[in-house]
Amino acid sequence: MDASEEILRKTLAEKQSAIEAHGNAVRALKAAGAAKPEIDAAIESLNGLKLEKTSIERQLQAAIGGGDSSLNREAFRQAVVNTLERRLFYIPSFKIYRGVAGLYDYGPPGCAVKSNVLAFWRQHFVLEENMLEVDCPCVTPEVVLKASGHVDKFTDLMVKDEKTGTCYRADHLLKDFCNEKLQKDLSISTEKAAELKHILAVLDDLSVEELGAKLKEYGITAPDTKNPLSDPYPFNLMFQTSIGPSGLSPGYMRPETAQGIFVNFKDLYYYNGNKLPFAAAQIGQAFRNEISPRQGLLRVREFTLAEIEHFVDPENKFHPKFSEVVNLEFLMFPREEQMSGHSAKKIPLGEAVSRGIVNNETLGYFIGRVYLFLTCLGIDKDRLRFRQHLANEMAHYAADCWDAEIECSYGWIECVGIADRSAYDLRAHSEKSGVPLVAQEKFPEPREVEKLVINPVKKELGLAFKGNQKMVVEALEAMNEKEALEMKAALESKGESEFNVCTLGKNVTIKKNMVAISKEIKKEHQRVFTPSVIEPSFGIGRIIFCLFEHSFYTRLSKAGDEQLNVFRFPPLVAPIKCTVFPLVQQQHYEEVAKVISQSLTTAGISHKIDITGTSIGKRYARTDELGVPFAITVDSTSSVTIRERDSKDQVRVSVEEAASVVKEVTDGWRTWTDVWSTFPHHSSGSVEADE
Amino acid sequence: MDASEEILRKTLAEKQSAIEAHGNAVRALKAAGAAKPEIDAAIESLNGLKLEKTSIERQLQAAIGGGDSSLNREAFRQAVVNTLERRLFYIPSFKIYRGVAGLYDYGPPGCAVKSNVLAFWRQHFVLEENMLEVDCPCVTPEVVLKASGHVDKFTDLMVKDEKTGTCYRADHLLKDFCNEKLQKDLSISTEKAAELKHILAVLDDLSVEELGAKLKEYGITAPDTKNPLSDPYPFNLMFQTSIGPSGLSPGYMRPETAQGIFVNFKDLYYYNGNKLPFAAAQIGQAFRNEISPRQGLLRVREFTLAEIEHFVDPENKFHPKFSEVVNLEFLMFPREEQMSGHSAKKIPLGEAVSRGIVNNETLGYFIGRVYLFLTCLGIDKDRLRFRQHLANEMAHYAADCWDAEIECSYGWIECVGIADRSAYDLRAHSEKSGVPLVAQEKFPEPREVEKLVINPVKKELGLAFKGNQKMVVEALEAMNEKEALEMKAALESKGESEFNVCTLGKNVTIKKNMVAISKEIKKEHQRVFTPSVIEPSFGIGRIIFCLFEHSFYTRLSKAGDEQLNVFRFPPLVAPIKCTVFPLVQQQHYEEVAKVISQSLTTAGISHKIDITGTSIGKRYARTDELGVPFAITVDSTSSVTIRERDSKDQVRVSVEEAASVVKEVTDGWRTWTDVWSTFPHHSSGSVEADE
Incomplete structure (x- = not known):
């Protein structure tokens, strides 16, 4: 508990006791018929205590954050959500039938933001790292999710x-x-x-x-x-269904996309030339039949996941590109800091790995790449932290696990999980399917390895144990090194050894002639092992919701009579990159607008023409609320203005150049600063008049 | 039945009878002890008949296509499918658990092809036509699919x-x-x-x-x-599930994406400024629990649909951009041609619409756009036809319906359906939800409309019918124009009229003073109507499978000892655009390869470095089989060669230019012909040596 909160609660309790004692004293004075001045003085003192109590209560309220600040957070969220729903970024699904909790539709601008986020994810992860992207079905037979543990343990x-x-x-x-x-x-x-x-x-x-x-x-x-x-x-929490018409094949809608990758490990490893490390990736729908969904887009019954499974030799978790992220510095919240009640702090990523705070380089590399991904999208780096799982949060098999948490009006929300899951998943599917999901490391030269060799002498064992011979042989062969060496010692010293055969449920006596145990030097040409998997898993809907909140702000209209909403999306994620406005409804302006629109389409720049007669200020405000970064206003047939959303600055460019300038800043080949210093500025004349 | 087939079957039957008759004759001769020459002559003639029969059988076999050609088709398909599965374009899902019929995974190259096809679909339809793209959940409550008819009728x-x-x-x-x-x-x-x-x-x-x-x-x-x-x-055929924990809310995995758009019509219409026409679009998974899936990727239990719902005023189905497709000419297969046993023929699209073969311009426009979409992807235009639904195939409400059918080894396969569904879907959801899904046309000036007005006189009706008054009033108000005019005539001539009140289940007598029926001229300011919807619906998996088959060919290796597989994907859909090969394993070549690779990544061009020591010819063959259109071979540190897959032509460009040249041809800004005429040709020296 926070120190000040503890002190305040104690002081408040003391003050409460004092008030009660004082109240009793006042009542006693009245009962004893004390003099009025004496009683008045006691009452005044009591009132003083009550005032002090109210002040402490106010301080306590502030300390625990349940007061004004949480109200502000809710008001802020309401403003964002109202804008989002009104502009159809997203809406409750099946609204005309009164909806279904936990299901949402992305309307046109939301859908565009989502597909921009996914396209950037593909560029930033799949293309940049040469990952193997796959696309597996949502409908999954029971056996797969039995092996993964979901059938038994995916419950609330x-x-x-x-x-x-x-x-x-x-x-x-x-x-x-x-x-x-x-x-x-x-x-x-x-x-x-x-x-x-x-x-x-x-x-x-x-x-x-x-x-x-x-x-x-x-x-x-x-x-x-x-x-x-x-x-x-x-x-x-899985949606259950039945595959095929017989009713005999239970299936589920996948709760994550990862299993589709694990079951394909063998083929993917082959596709990659039987080389490690490599990563597979998948974008797709996942489903969780939440008991009672709440928190809007944050806890839903169907959502898009983007998952990476990076397979790596457990003995070599170095990453060749770690040097590219080693100097990044951002908020990290290691286990120790959480346990000791401190808060997240900035740590250079290289230091976090070298000091062992982050388990290994590959995990560190992905933490860095996730940081870059989220901040490029427009997530505020001061409201983003990487929090390490506490021991009790982590699965027993996991080597280390960090969540990218983003602060929004609901608090700190897990948006990306980055876990080193060791060999757990591949082993589980190997066991269940009987198909070995392993990798080989071929040695450049054969290595000599000391190996324990257990050779049961079947003839002698047969004579001694008859029908039980097979089980005794199997038990002998299954001994681990320690057991075998103990038996070897016993046989050499005493000539025999008591041996528990669990399949028989009893001890038997093994004699010296029944088994040969020795250590031999063997040549090995390769090492066969189950790869570890490092899994960055992205909740796309959660990232988008946080992005909406981090991008939202309001500003006064020029007339000063209205608060206008703006989303400051970077061009990368903006649902529409550009609007084209003829300044007034005149045919020659509209024709220029159409020519520019055609060039934008050819350049692959999503845009919108608005030829309504509404004032240009209103049209700007409308598109600011959609987060459109640039607006081309046609106010002559030879040149037009381009306005940047957040600065409201405008430059003048020729009709011919307009589309290509917008494409250059939108695709990130050129900054707005550069555009601003290249082209003549357009000062707020008629165009700005009613903004 | 085909005329030649009918003749052949008849001739065959006649020949069979002749053989039987002749056989009897031979036996009769033998039984009668006829002379050997006579018998021999009869046998020879019989053998002649048998030979003729065999020849006719062979002709018949060829005519019905069940012989060699279908064997060839299957062998061809097997060759394609083997390549596709071996190179992980797609594989049966959950293979290590022996798979599930009708579920497939797209492996890395297949997944890339799919996302290229979808990206182009977005560019060609959504962006080009300014469509409103939405993204709705797969899990759908029962009420929605009850309204759409799927709960009752979506059966096999x-x-x-x-x-x-x-x-x-x-x-x-x-x-x-x-x-x-x-x-x-x-x-x-x-x-x-x-x-x-x-x-x-x-x-x-x-x-x-x-x-x-x-x-x-x-x-x-x-x-x-x-x-x-x-x-x-x-x-x-719907996968059923249960939404939420109570078990009381049945739901289904959507069988199509369209319903998500229909239920949002009201919001989308508002988003579009309450203007028609507009189109909404959605890409997403759909599910059909097939009874016994077969035909590989063509009939699966989960698949990606891309659907467009173009909402239009039923009285105005002209399309402003129809002129852009009016001159297209491709194979069409109208209803009449099918009924009269003809085959598909080339018809200019403008003629098909003007002659009324295609119901309206908007439907025609989409047929043209679909043709352009499919042929840009690489579908062979001679194996693509648009087939009109026969009357018995079409839903009763549909105005017209055309399927884009692509010929593959399974025959002509429906890959895109383009239907004018009239107002059916919006009406169904209006009725079920009680929310009017309608559009308004505001008249520029109010229009005078003659309207029938029925005014029940409640006082008189109350006196006459007491407790039944309400039902009589409702029945009177519900009369259609014909009924009302007949009653008006009866009341005027006879003073009363027998009137059936179905809610009472009996006739009542209506007197002249009980109801006033008149025609009045009213001013109307707008027209309210349910829009028609024109729906192009794309089965992405089917298109991709046909694309695989149309793109596949084999050619002899240079040594002439091997048939090599090639996919001639256009750069637009190729899973990887370019490979980078150091000619030999030398560090300075590998460094140049890495520099070029980095430039390609920055340019967003998916590519693959292959630094294995395999011969360059083998490496070319490997990537030809993945359909990679360009290969950069590093054979010096200053310049490199770029090879085009199908022609195997090579040009020499500087290291600095390599990535941008590949980007230009890949993005379609430049043709290979242009590249070929700009840069020095690289003749088959050492690089080609072992190809």
Whole structure:
């Protein structure tokens, strides 16, 4: 708990006790018929205490952030979301049928932003790193998700309203209860506050029994009806279906795209010339049948994932291009800092790897590339941090795991997970399918390796154990090095050894003539191993939502009577790159506008002509709200102006050059600063008049 | 039936009869102890007849195409598919678990081809036509697909093996039976052949009873076991699932993307400034739980659709850009030509529309744009035809419908459907949701319209019908113009009129004082109507499969000892645009290769470096098989060669220019012919040596 918050809670409790004591004293004075001046003085002192209490309450409220700042955050979000929904960036799906929670449509500008983000992802990751992109189906047979563990473990704990049957996520109810108490109930003790904070910290680790006990202990009921709740029980989050007409082949809509890559490892490794490392990538839909979706685009039932599986030799996690990101410096939040209550701090990436904060170079390289990807899109680098998973958050097999978290109005949100999952996934599918998913390292020269050799003597074992011979042989061959060496020692010293054959469920006596155990030097030509996989996994919808918030701002209209909304999207992600406006509705202007529009189409620049008679200021405002970075205004038949959205600066260029100038700044070959210093400036004459 | 086939079948039957008669005659001669020369002459004549029969059989076989040509087609397909699977263009999904019928993964080159096709689709349709692209979820609540008709009607007829329970598509079994008979059984009569052909023609129209009767009549059994089959029954092809944890909200994986657009019509119309026409577009996954998928990529359980819904005023289906396609001329197959047994023929598009073969300009415009799209991708224009739906194929509401069919080894395959669906879909969702999905046309000046006005006199009706008054009023108001005018006439002539109130289930007598019926001139300021929708719908996987086949060819290796595979993809769709080969493994060549590779990455050109020591000829062959159009070979540190895949021509350019020349030809700003005439030619010296 924050130190100041703890002090404030204590002071508040003391002040409360003092007020009670003082109140009693006042009542005692009145009962004893004390003199009026004496009573008045006591009351005045009591009122003073009450005022002090109110002031402490206000300070506490500010310290725990439940007051003005969270209200501001919600108001800000509402302003952004209203703009987004009104301009059709996204809208609840199936709205005319009253929608379905957790399903959203991207309308035209949102869809364009999304496809720009994905195109840049392809350029930044797939093309730049020569990754093998694949495209696998969403419908997945049960066996695959059984092997991956999703059928058994991909669950959330659910409680039901015992009367209406409405379902809730058990951890959400407990979390809401704790947050509500902590933020709104200023009277709780320091100890109670610490207890609630502890619950929030370990929420993900609570067992079904612990969670149930806490719900009972706090008397938590159904939020809508206040009815009692059932005990929590696990609910599998996969959408289930049936493949083919027989009804006998269960299938699921994939909860992630990664499994499609793992099951293809063998073919992809071959495609890559049987060489490591290599990365495969996939963009596609994934599905989670959330119990009760909330937080808009952040927690949805269907979403686009972009995932990379980088396969690497576990003994060699160096990365040839690490030097390209080694000097990047950004907010990192290592495990230790979180445990000791500090906050995220800037660490040079090279240092984070060399000091062992980040497990290895390849993981570090991807952290750096993700940082570059997100900030190029327009994510504010001061509201982006890389948070390391705590030991209790990480799967047991994972070597290390970092989340790119972006701060938005909902708090810090995990948008990209970058995990070193070791050999877990490939091993799981090898075992389930019986197909070895391994890599080979051929040695330049054969290596001599000392190997333990166990040779059961089948004839002797047959004589001694008859029908059980096979199981004894198998058990002998399955001994590990330690067991075998112990047996070897026993046979050499005592001539025999007691040996437990678990398939027989009993001990047998092995004699010296029944098995030969020796160490031999063998020549090996290659090493066969299961590769480790480093997995950066991108929640595209979450990144886009944070991008919307980070790009949004308002500014006063020129007349000063209105707040106008603007999205400061970089051209890379802007849904439309350019608008073309004839200044007034005149045929020769409209013809010029059409010529420019045709050139823009040929150049592949998405744009919009607006030939409505609306004032140019209104038309600028309309497209600023869509985040369109450039506007071409046709105010003559020989030259036009190009306006940049955020500075509102305008230059004058010839009709012939207009499209190519816009293409150059849009494609990033030229900066606006360069354009501004090259072309004559257009001062706010008639064009700016009503802006 | 084809005329020559009919003649041949008849001749064959006659020849068979002649042989039988002659055989009898020979036997009779022998029995009668005729002289040897006489018998020999008769046998010789019989043998002559048999030879003639064999010759006719061969002609018939050729005429019905079941012989060599279909074998060639299958061999060709096998060659293409082997190459595609070996080079990981696509592979059966979940192969290590023995796969799932009808599910395929696109591996790296296939995935790249697919994303190139989709990017071009966006450029050619969405950007070029300023369409509103949206992105809606696959998971769809039942109500939406109830309204669209899919819950009730999206079925195929299925039969089950009565012993094993294996499921088959009933129509496929009947189709296979008919084709098998027609192609392999040369002895069937002309009448029988005609009957089987008729069944093939009306297969899609057969009712469940008719289909069941035919299966019984022909004694068709389960193909794998020869067990008896169940009667056919409908099986819904949608993958069903359940939305949310309650189990009470059924949902489906969408069978098409179109519905997501229809339910958003109101918002999209508003986004477009309440103006028609406009088009919305969507690219996304769709799902069909096929009973028994076959034909590889052509019939799958999950596939990518790209759909356009062009909304238009039903009274104005002209298209402003029709002039841009009016002179296109390509294979069209109108309804009449099909009915009269002719084949497809080239018709100028303008003529097809002006002669009314194609229903309207907008439909014609899209047919033209689809032709341009497919041929730009590399579809052979001589194996592409636009076939009009026959009356029995078309939904009752459709105004006209054309399929872009591409000929591949499976025959003519529907790859794009272009349908004028009139107002059907919007009306269906209006009715189900209660939200009017309509457009308005504001008149420049109010128009005077004669309107029928029915004014029930509630007081009199109340006196006469008491509690039933409300239902009588509603029935009166619901009369159509004809009914109302008849009542008006009856009231004026007889003073009363018998009137059926269906909600009461009886007739009542309406008197003159109970209702006023008149025609009034009203001023109308606008027209409210449900727009028509013209829907081009693209099966991306089918287009890609046909593209693979149309692009594939083989050529002899230089040594003449091997057939090499080549895909002649245009740069637009080639999975990788360029390879970079150091001629030999030398460090300074490899460094130049890396510099060029970096320039290509910056230019956004997907490419591959191959620094293996394999001979240059082998490396060319390897990338020809991936359809890579250009190869840069580094054979010096100052200049390099660029080779074009199909001509194998090479030019020499400087290291600095290499990447930009490749970019120019790849992006289509420059032709290879132009490059060839600009730069010095590189004659086959050492580089070509082992090609």
